[in-house]
Amino acid sequence: MGSDRKPIGILRFLGTNCDRDIWKAVQSVGLEPQWLWYQDRFDPEDYSGFVVPGGFSYGDYVRSGALASLAPVLGCLKEANEKGMPILGICNGFQILCESGLLPGALLKNESTRFIDKWVKLKRVNASPYFSSNEEINIPIAHGEGRFYCGESTLKELQDREQIWLRYSDNPNGSVDDIAGILNANKNVAGLMPHPERAMKKWMGTSDGYSFFASLADGGLQ
């Protein structure tokens, strides 16, 4: 299954901590994971897709994701985006993609100012061509800065261009329009705060996260 596909690059920064979970998730759908260190430069053609995992890159200094977005590896990730390759950012990875300009908006401190770690129900609003999911998803969140924010004009663009990917059924953090995940205009870049890699098998709680990675094996670019 998918063994002829090029590897999936997993970005790692100082403070990334969900990298091994992503490694396992990628392996479990039959794809080959490969580490990309934050100081690395790479040729996008050597990969079939990329995941930016969660964690606390650079200790969340300045703003979460701000310093990681300036790392050399991000320069190459932007080249991969220009080629329309699939890129998935989870939690801190989502924050990094927003800070780097690959996705619009920003992730701010939760409305409650508390770190929230719990299972949430999500509704798929628009499908991602690379990271598929059921219409209703139950996967965990674990973040202190997950309140998605964007201005009114950007929100309207997101709505009109079908870039809202996932919404919380019960908004836990004060995100604008209950947004849990978004897509870029070309739909090749996707970012979400919840963790699909923590819900890959039934014994983990649910297996709702499995399809996010399985579809990459089916439809990722060669």
Next chain:
Amino acid sequence: MKVGVKVLPRPEVLDSQGRAVEKTLSHHQLKINQCVMGKYVVLDVDATDEKEALEQAKKITEFVLYNPLVESFEMEVI
């Protein structure tokens, strides 16, 4: 030459930290109209005059220290 950069959340953005401080103060009977939380960054730059120092600080601030979507900044030579 040192430049102080004040970065504050934009008024239209909910400042959850400031709000939390407001609540705590009110629990201690300390009256306050509003608390806005930001950060203060001191940059020591090589510059011959204040204008040049502020120009350098502005460039650095716009590069990484603030996010124009949610924050604004002010600078002062200190």
